Amino acid sequence: MSRYFIRRVLSLIPTLFVIITLSFFLIRLAPGGPFAREKDVPEIILQNLLKRYNMDQPLAQQYLRYLGDILRWDLGPSFRYRDLSVNEIIDSGLPVSMLLGVTALAMAVFSGISVGIISALKQNKWPDYVAVSIAVIGISVPLFVMGPVLQLFIGMRWKILPMGQWISIHGIKAIILPAITLSFPYFAYIARLSRASILEVLRSDYIRTARAKGLKESDVVWRHVLKGALLPVVTYLGPAFSGIIVGSVVVETVFLVPGIGRPFIQSAINRDYTLIMGSVIVYSAVLILANLVVDVIYGFLDPRISYK
Amino acid sequence: MTDDLILQVKNLRTYFTVDEGLVKAVDGVSFDLRKGETLGIVGESGSGKSVTNLSIINLIPSPPGKIVGGEVVFHGKDILKMSPNEIRHLRGNKVSMIFQDPMTSLNPFLKVSTQMIETIVLHQGLDKKAAKEKAIEMLKLAGIPAPEKRIDQYPHQFSGGMRQRVMIAMGLSCNPEILIADEPTSALDVTIQAQILELIQELTRKLGTAVILITHSLGVVAGMCDTLCVMYAGRIIERGKTDEVFEKPLHPYTQGLIHSVPRLDRENKERLYSIQGQPPNVIDLPDCCPFYPRCEKAMDICKKKYPASVGLGNGRAVSCWLYSEGNK
Numbered sequence: 001m002s003r004y005f006i007r008r009v010l011s012l013i014p015t016l017f018v019i020i021t022l023s024f025f026l027i028r029l030a031p032g033g034p035f036a037r038e039k040d041v042p043e044i045i046l047q048n049l050l051k052r053y054n055m056d057q058p059l060a061q062q063y064l065r066y067l068g069d070i071l072r073w074d075l076g077p078s079f080r081y082r083d084l085s086v087n088e089i090i091d092s093g094l095p096v097s098m099l100l101g102v103t104a105l106a107m108a109v110f111s112g113i114s115v116g117i118i119s120a121l122k123q124n125k126w127p128d129y130v131a132v133s134i135a136v137i138g139i140s141v142p143l144f145v146m147g148p149v150l151q152l153f154i155g156m157r158w159k160i161l162p163m164g165q166w167i168s169i170h171g172i173k174a175i176i177l178p179a180i181t182l183s184f185p186y187f188a189y190i191a192r193l194s195r196a197s198i199l200e201v202l203r204s205d206y207i208r209t210a211r212a213k214g215l216k217e218s219d220v221v222w223r224h225v226l227k228g229a230l231l232p233v234v235t236y237l238g239p240a241f242s243g244i245i246v247g248s249v250v251v252e253t254v255f256l257v258p259g260i261g262r263p264f265i266q267s268a269i270n271r272d273y274t275l276i277m278g279s280v281i282v283y284s285a286v287l288i289l290a291n292l293v294v295d296v297i298y299g300f301l302d303p304r305i306s307y308k
Numbered sequence: 309m310t311d312d313l314i315l316q317v318k319n320l321r322t323y324f325t326v327d328e329g330l331v332k333a334v335d336g337v338s339f340d341l342r343k344g345e346t347l348g349i350v351g352e353s354g355s356g357k358s359v360t361n362l363s364i365i366n367l368i369p370s371p372p373g374k375i376v377g378g379e380v381v382f383h384g385k386d387i388l389k390m391s392p393n394e395i396r397h398l399r400g401n402k403v404s405m406i407f408q409d410p411m412t413s414l415n416p417f418l419k420v421s422t423q424m425i426e427t428i429v430l431h432q433g434l435d436k437k438a439a440k441e442k443a444i445e446m447l448k449l450a451g452i453p454a455p456e457k458r459i460d461q462y463p464h465q466f467s468g469g470m471r472q473r474v475m476i477a478m479g480l481s482c483n484p485e486i487l488i489a490d491e492p493t494s495a496l497d498v499t500i501q502a503q504i505l506e507l508i509q510e511l512t513r514k515l516g517t518a519v520i521l522i523t524h525s526l527g528v529v530a531g532m533c534d535t536l537c538v539m540y541a542g543r544i545i546e547r548g549k550t551d552e553v554f555e556k557p558l559h560p561y562t563q564g565l566i567h568s569v570p571r572l573d574r575e576n577k578e579r580l581y582s583i584q585g586q587p588p589n590v591i592d593l594p595d596c597c598p599f600y601p602r603c604e605k606a607m608d609i610c611k612k613k614y615p616a617s618v619g620l621g622n623g624r625a626v627s628c629w630l631y632s633e634g635n636k
Contacts, residue, residue: 203369204412205407205409205412205413206413208367208407208413209405209407209414209415211399212367212399212400212405212407213399213400213404213426213430214395214396214397214398214399214400214401214427214430215396215426215427215430219426223418223422223426224415224418227417227418228415228416228417301417302416302417303416303417303419303464304416304464
């Protein structure tokens with residue numbers, strides 16, 4: 001088990017290397033560049049800028065230099081945020097996005113599974129219809145509608161929670177509204193996923209056996225159904241985790257959260273090469289690690305899986 | 309004789325509502341089960357054998373299934389009128405079941421010990437340690453080598469035959485009065501089949517358990533059962549002592565079934581006999597004899613009305629116009 005774990009962590013290195021290499025050259029294929037402006041920049045200034053960012057060198061040399069920098073975890077200066085390095089942007093934004101994302105995902109998992117259980121056990125009765133309707137709303141209402149509606153009622157009309165901005169200004173309760181908004185589509189998806197898989201397990205032979213043994217319905221559900229039924233939910237958590245952390249740009253914009261999603265999206269539009277690379281590296285590392293954790297959880301849930 | 313009666317199924321009817329219409333999966337099935345008796349229920353796939361037995365302990369998935377009528381009297385009480393709590397007390401305790409496919413009937417996510425102990429703790433009120441000892445003892449009885457070690461393993465670490473042994477050990481762990489075995493050997497290979505059947509026979513004799521054995525194999529019935537019910541399209545069409553039915557089958561369907569078994573003691577120069585046609589489509593079945601399209605002795609009346617069961621004494625009965633009064 002631990003040997004498997006170490007091997008998986010080590011396999012991160014070649015994977016990231018491939019991702020970095022591909023991204024490094026791919027983003028340079030995109031038209032435009034970090035210094036392209038509507039107004040032409042005078043040639044001499046452009047030359048100076050290119051020199052300042054080592055972009056006057058041949059591409060191969062830039063690449064090798066970048067690899068060397070990364071080994072020292074120096075992601076370079078941002079091309080657009082003049083006074084900030086990519087490291088600084090990530091250091092200040094990532095913890096915020098992590099906190100927001102983990103909170104939202106925890107809410108989504110807890111409420112999604114609960115709603116999934118209720119609606120599966122009450123299939124085709126009113127609690128199921130209510131749950132399924134909420135899930136459909138959650139999946140179809142976009143975040144930029146959901147967020148402002150919550151802000152309008154809970155933040156502005158009823159003044160229960162702050163409308164926006166982060167912990168430094170409003171304290172811990174500033175997390176609640178953005179986390180709810182961010183969690184909603186994930187909640188809806190997890191609810192549908194767990195409902196479907198619980199229904200499938202409920203029809204299986206071993207549940208019939210459990211019932212034929214005279215077990216209480218609650219024991220049947222808690223001991224016999226859930227372990228197997230939650231496997232698909234766990235699988236989904238890997239990509240969901242990295243998606244929710246890096247992809248919260250809408251919520252960050254609506255609620256003025258100083259997270260990492262907005263600079264990441266901006267970097268792509270600005271051709272901010274170093275920041276793009278930084279976001280790619282962060283996103284892939286989080287995704288790979290999250291999938292590793294999912295695999296480990298899998299090993300605990302399903303005895304048929306063993307890691308060697 | 310009636311004192312020994314532990315289970316009486318009277319006119320049991322279980323229907324399924326599907327998109328295409330009404331399926332009368334079990335339509336007026338009656339039989340008695342006595343203490344220590346082994347009753348065989350045979351029939352083709354879809355004849356209602358399994359549904360009959362799931363109905364006995366009210367485990368029909370509903371919807372789409374529904375027990376629409378009849379009684380299942382266990383020691384003088386109708387199981388179908390019991391509260392869910394009362395039925396739960398019977399299931400796995402007084403009446404236990406073994407299912408067809410041992411590969412899927414055990415929970416793959418739980419250790420065998422967990423699955424066995426929970427039943428024993430629930431019904432016998434033992435603490436976990438005593439229950440585990442009991443479970444190990446049952447596994448040993450069921451012929452599982454090194455049960456002390458095996459009990460802490462997961463089902464996927466057992467072979468198919470071993471899993472069915474676990475199911476049997478689990479089913480008998482609370483000394484049930486009735487063991488319902490729903491095609492316990494269909495999913496196993498032939499050499500294991502014989503072992504499993506022998507095990508069921510040996511253990512239930514030792515414990516005095518009555519057995520309802522559902523099967524589509526006449527050979528299994530001949531070897532194990534005291535009495536026999538033949539089912540066709542949701543009804544019992546013939547019943548009686550196993551020897552008598554085999555010696556002199558009355559219903560054309562039973563005759564056909566017995567005829568189509570390959571025999572070792574006869575020279576097989578001709579083609580093996582088989583019953584013509586297909587089993588009927590059970591959706592919205594008309595009230596006629598469902599076997600008449602395939603019957604070599606069909607008469608006009610067979611297409612019009614279902615023949616009532618005619619008792620011939622000594623537990624023998626048959627539903628066929630050939631034996632009904634006033635058949636013309």
